[in-house]
Amino acid sequence: MSDTGKTHGLHFGLIGLLALAYFVLPAYHSGNLASVMVIAIYAMGYNLLFGYTGLLSLGHALFFSAGLYGLGLTMHLADWTPLPAFAAGLIAALVVSAVIGFLILRTTGVAFMIVTLMFAQAGYLTILYFGKYTRGDEGFALQQASRQIAGYDLSDPGVRYFCALVLFSVTLLGLAYMIRAPFGRTLVAIRENEERARMLGYNVTAIKLKAVIVSGVVSGASGATYALLFGYAGATFATVQYSIFPLLWVLVGGAGTTVGPFVGALFMFYLIDYASGKTEAYLLVVGVTLVLVTLFLPHGIVGTIRTRFLRWLP
Amino acid sequence: MILTTRGLTKAYAGVKANTDVDFDLPAGQTRAIIGPNGAGKSTFVGMICGRIPATRGTVTFDGQDVTALPAHKRIERGMAYTFQITSVFPGLPVRENVALAARRGLGRNKAAVRAKTDEVLSRLNISDRADQMAGDLSYGHQRILEIGMGLAQEPRLFILDEPTQGLAESEVEEFNTLIKTLDAETTILLIEHNMNVVMEVAEYITVLDQGMVLANGTPQEIRANTAVQEAYLGSGHA
Numbered sequence: 001m002s003d004t005g006k007t008h009g010l011h012f013g014l015i016g017l018l019a020l021a022y023f024v025l026p027a028y029h030s031g032n033l034a035s036v037m038v039i040a041i042y043a044m045g046y047n048l049l050f051g052y053t054g055l056l057s058l059g060h061a062l063f064f065s066a067g068l069y070g071l072g073l074t075m076h077l078a079d080w081t082p083l084p085a086f087a088a089g090l091i092a093a094l095v096v097s098a099v100i101g102f103l104i105l106r107t108t109g110v111a112f113m114i115v116t117l118m119f120a121q122a123g124y125l126t127i128l129y130f131g132k133y134t135r136g137d138e139g140f141a142l143q144q145a146s147r148q149i150a151g152y153d154l155s156d157p158g159v160r161y162f163c164a165l166v167l168f169s170v171t172l173l174g175l176a177y178m179i180r181a182p183f184g185r186t187l188v189a190i191r192e193n194e195e196r197a198r199m200l201g202y203n204v205t206a207i208k209l210k211a212v213i214v215s216g217v218v219s220g221a222s223g224a225t226y227a228l229l230f231g232y233a234g235a236t237f238a239t240v241q242y243s244i245f246p247l248l249w250v251l252v253g254g255a256g257t258t259v260g261p262f263v264g265a266l267f268m269f270y271l272i273d274y275a276s277g278k279t280e281a282y283l284l285v286v287g288v289t290l291v292l293v294t295l296f297l298p299h300g301i302v303g304t305i306r307t308r309f310l311r312w313l314p
Numbered sequence: 315m316i317l318t319t320r321g322l323t324k325a326y327a328g329v330k331a332n333t334d335v336d337f338d339l340p341a342g343q344t345r346a347i348i349g350p351n352g353a354g355k356s357t358f359v360g361m362i363c364g365r366i367p368a369t370r371g372t373v374t375f376d377g378q379d380v381t382a383l384p385a386h387k388r389i390e391r392g393m394a395y396t397f398q399i400t401s402v403f404p405g406l407p408v409r410e411n412v413a414l415a416a417r418r419g420l421g422r423n424k425a426a427v428r429a430k431t432d433e434v435l436s437r438l439n440i441s442d443r444a445d446q447m448a449g450d451l452s453y454g455h456q457r458i459l460e461i462g463m464g465l466a467q468e469p470r471l472f473i474l475d476e477p478t479q480g481l482a483e484s485e486v487e488e489f490n491t492l493i494k495t496l497d498a499e500t501t502i503l504l505i506e507h508n509m510n511v512v513m514e515v516a517e518y519i520t521v522l523d524q525g526m527v528l529a530n531g532t533p534q535e536i537r538a539n540t541a542v543q544e545a546y547l548g549s550g551h552a
Contacts, residue, residue, distance in 0.1 A: 182417055189414050192403040199365070199397070200463065201389030201418045 037168040043261030045218030046246035051255035054191030059120030061242035067220025072233030093220020101212030124238040139234020254303030316341040322371035331357040346516035354525035394469035404449025415466035
């Protein structure tokens with residue numbers, strides 16, 4: 001089988017497996033898996049910028065919350081229905097990532113990390129500042145009655161699961177297509193050798209800006225999906241912790257691999273779930289595990305499988 | 315003239331790397347730029363291709379003033395540049411390195427990109443290494459690959475910054491042959507230290523010394539120029 005065939009097999013196999021999992025797994029785990037798929041969308045968006053373009057952002061919580069609040073506020077305050085509100089979430093993420101991207105791409109390296117962190121922090125403080133509407137850290141719930149699309153109740157576990165699966169699949173396949181297309185190849189070229197890419201005639205800054213925007217919109221889509229399916233929006237999602245999470249998911253799963261973000265998010269979710277059930281000091285367990293993973297699997301789980309065994313892995 | 319510079323000057327904190335360089339390169343010529351270390355050769359071609367912003371002066375490429383254009387726009391207009399220190403995409407296969415160079419001009423036309431890539435790989439005799447990672451190639455092959463990335467762009471002006479540096483004797487021979495076959499296709503601007511290469515491939519030579527043009531002429535004229543001998547070649551070479 002060609003590498004392209006294997007890649008399609010992997011992606012559609014994963015999607016098929018996830019569809020099957022709903023009918024096989026107990027309700028508790030299928031509920032978890034719905035969350036993991038939503039946060040994996042966030043991780044995939046992050047991976048486009050970090051794993052493929054080589055830009056390490058510490059401020060993606062800003063894009064995630066732009067989508068979260070874009071949908072949340074329009075539904076909560078303006079009584080929009082889910083689909084237009086979802087579009088509002090995407091547009092909010094688009095606008096925020098375009099403006100922020102334009103500004104942050106004037107920096108590189110460590111400065112880039114710090115500036116993204118600062119913008120995200122400013123975003124978090126803005127949400128608190130407008131606490132009258134956003135209700136700050138406390139957040140607000142979206143009523144079950146409003147979370148309906150064409151008669152389907154999105155708070156129903158089955159509907160929620162398959163809604164998450166559809167969006168996860170669209171993101172996975174869409175990004176996998178994008179990285180194999182000329183645009184994606186150029187991103188990898190910039191990651192590998194930015195100056196060489198520029199001296200081949202590529203407008204590196206413009207291409208990076210597009211990458212920030214796509215990454216931001218996908219992250220925002222994850223935020224909007226989260227608010228829609230789980231019915232809650234709060235400022236916690238805009239904190240620095242939520243900027244670090246996607247970095248960890250991607251590092252653990254494998255930066256620059258298509259399924260790594262999902263694997264990393266799944267691994268971390270269950271690690272935290274398991275450890276917090278065993279001990280109060282669960283973050284210590286998480287920390288030690290991360291150190292071990294970094295030491296023994298420097299390319300992440302999927303990245304290491306690719307390096308050692310399956311060179312064709314996308 | 316495909317390339318003209320007038321008064322091209324670069325000053326670093328008051329120290330001038332190039333002073334008022336006037337330079338004319340007719341289309342189709344193979345021109346070598348020579349000069350002692352620190353003569354400002356790399357700075358000069360850096361200003362031509364846009365990597366280094368000029369302090370003052372103008373660069374005209376193909377009849378249009380490109381002084382204000384960023385590097386990628388000049389490349390887009392038909393310049394290609396190979397780095398003095400080999401610069402490839404080490405983590406990507408050789409084929410993809412060349413394809414990236416071809417794709418910028420050919421865009422989404424996959425068949426054309428593949429054809430161009432295959433053509434360049436076979437021309438440089440590296441087809442058998444197409445699937446290797448560029449970073450795993452020997453130094454000499456990486457240099458050849460970088461030249462291939464230049465060829466894949468079908469440049470109208472091909473700038474090579476010390477392409478034979480660090481190459482083995484046999485590889486230098488191959489390089490000379492390659493440049494001579496390119497001679498009919500494009501204009502070549504070559505910075506080179508290896509006098510055998512310069513004398514063999516260059517049709518015309520510009521000598522830079524202390525950031526200024528010291529002499530222009532055919533290889534024979536430059537060889538006979540006493541000022542050049544004093545400044546650069548030294549009596550031992552004369």
